[in-house]
Amino acid sequence: MGYPAVERAVCGPDGWPLSGATHGSVAHLDRAIGLLHSAPEDAVKGCGVALRLAPCFVMAHIVMAHALKDSDPAMGRAANRLLAWLPATDREKSHLAILGERLPGPALHHHLRRWPGDSLASSLLREEAAVI
Incomplete structure (x- = not known):
């Protein structure tokens, strides 16, 4: 008789769970945020490397969209x-909502x-404050 496998969520360096992430993909996301x-x-x-390792890594998609949003505001x-x-x-989901905001400050x-x-x-x- 064994014990059922309990799948633990992969968390980022900030401690929050990351949907769709693998342990190997998290380091690439953290660098991308930096x-x-x-x-x-x-x-x-x-983010592309992180997504090759974990195609459903939600935060990698979100960070990539933020990076592309500067050149194309409709991207968000x-x-x-x-x-x-x-x-x-x-x-x-809150991050996804922030992507769609024209002025994300209050939502952030x-x-x-x-x-x-x-x-x-x-x-x-921090970036928004630097622009103002």
């Missing part, structure tokens, strides 16, 4: 609709109150 504003092309490449709204079918946590503040320490939301908020 490059999101300084080198968006490299962030897209990092399109990604919001295209990614809606993926199984996602409430936190990831609300998101961080609910999920403090979220690395992507913190990065986006």
